[in-house]
Amino acid sequence: MRLLTATQFAFNIGFYAVLPYLATHLGSGLGMAGWLVGLVLGLRTFSQQGLFVVGGALTDRYGPRPVVLAGCALRIAGFGWLAFAGSTATVIAAVLLIGFAAALFSPAVESEAAREAVRHERATGSPRAHVLALFSAAGQAGAFLGPLLGSLLLLLGGGFRAACLAGALVFVAVLAGHARLMPHRERVRGVPEAEAETAATTPTAQPGRPALRAVFANRAFLLLCLAYSGYLVAYNQLYLSLPVEVQRATGSEAALGWLFALSSLLVVAVQLPLTRFSARRIAPRTALITGLAVVAAGFAAVPLTPAGPRGLLPAATFVVLLTLG
Known part of the structure; x- marks a missing residue:
């Protein structure tokens, strides 16, 4: 859980060093019209939250590790591309890549955090909400420091390009850390083996279409x-x-x-x-x-x-x- 919490912290530092200043860069720096700025930002949001189901399905099928690593690699490429993008087409392509990267790694990290919270609750009796709140607080701490990092780079004259490259470097560090430290799904410790196996494998028991049918049949969800x-x-x-x-x-x-x-x-x-x-x-x-x-x-x-x-x-x-x- 420590790795996941640190991951959420670092993700948001890298992301929020760039995002708050994207609209200004598009409008003032590249001269885009207001409607086009809104379109670009909307496409970034859709390519992220709108495609979470893709990241979730891939995580169910392959596990969180390869999906997180792929997402980090795409985010690095997206930030690097956005740093030098000067036309509408290249900007849109870069922000779509940035958004889809999060559509991969966010469901993987968040589902693994939820799984670890359940394991912690079973092992210690501590409510899972406390673990998830700590995970969320770490992310928001990163979201607090990210804009400050971006502002500092802008004040030092580095401009939006420097903020993008700094964000890419953060994700390089995250990618290296996960490649070295992120394990494959572990067996739950402190609970019976059969129960541990159920907790660890239930989300992946029916990957693909059966799982999607089960989701769409759940009206409450x-x-x-x-x-x-x-x-x-x-x-x-x-x-x-x-x-x-x-x-x-x-x-x-x-x-x-x-x-x-x-x-x-x-x-x-x-x-x-x-x-x-x-x-x-x-x-x-x-x-x-x-x-x-x-x-x-x-x-x-x-x-x-x-x-x-x-x-x-x-x-x-x-x-x-x-x-x-």
């Missing part, structure tokens, strides 16, 4: 996916709409990095205690509904833009409520 897709639409506004709002409210995007840092810092500081509280006091269904309502409140705050120096407050409120939700 599909409803959960629908609710979560709404959350993803909301969450991605941090990178699609927030830069536009900050530019409109303040005349520049100077505060954008600080707002991303605020979001990540909130998760690092609040994720674990809030998870412990909700696990003891709130049913999962209630927690889900409450979280989505808080996210909706964040969007409702954005139109309430005061005049003068406080014009950034609605954007900050949006970031806080979206993160807490």
Whole structure:
């Protein structure tokens, strides 16, 4: 679990050193129209979240190790390509490669983290939610440091290209670490062998079409996916709409990095205690509904833009409520 947690931390450092500044690079650096910038960002999101099912199916069939290694290699190539891409076609190809890389390694890492959380719960009795909260907090710590790394490179005059190359170097380190340290699926320790075998192999028992049919036949799971897709639409506004709002409210995007840092810092500081509280006091269904309502409140705050120096407050409120939700 330590390797997986460190992986999530490093993934987000490399990714968020680039992503917050992509829209500005496309619009100001390459002169793309606003609709084209939105299209490029949307294609990146689709090639990532929209193709998670591909990464999940490959992980079920081949195990997490080869899928994670392939995803890291593609992310390195994508960042390297984006660093030097100057035309619309090459930019789109690079961001599609970057997104598909995450569609490979994210389901592999997250499914393995969930498996390890179940193993830990069975072995120690500690709720799996605590382990998963630590995994999430590590990712958000990386998301906190990534924009700061990108900002530092921009301030030093390296520009967007330097941020992309730095992100690629992070993934080179991740690839090397996983090639050396990531094992094949291990047997669960501390539980009976038969139970361990079941825990380790159940997700891969029916790879391919039978597994997909089972997924699409599960209505409760599909409803959960629908609710979560709404959350993803909301969450991605941090990178699609927030830069536009900050530019409109303040005349520049100077505060954008600080707002991303605020979001990540909130998760690092609040994720674990809030998870412990909700696990003891709130049913999962209630927690889900409450979280989505808080996210909706964040969007409702954005139109309430005061005049003068406080014009950034609605954007900050949006970031806080979206993160807490």
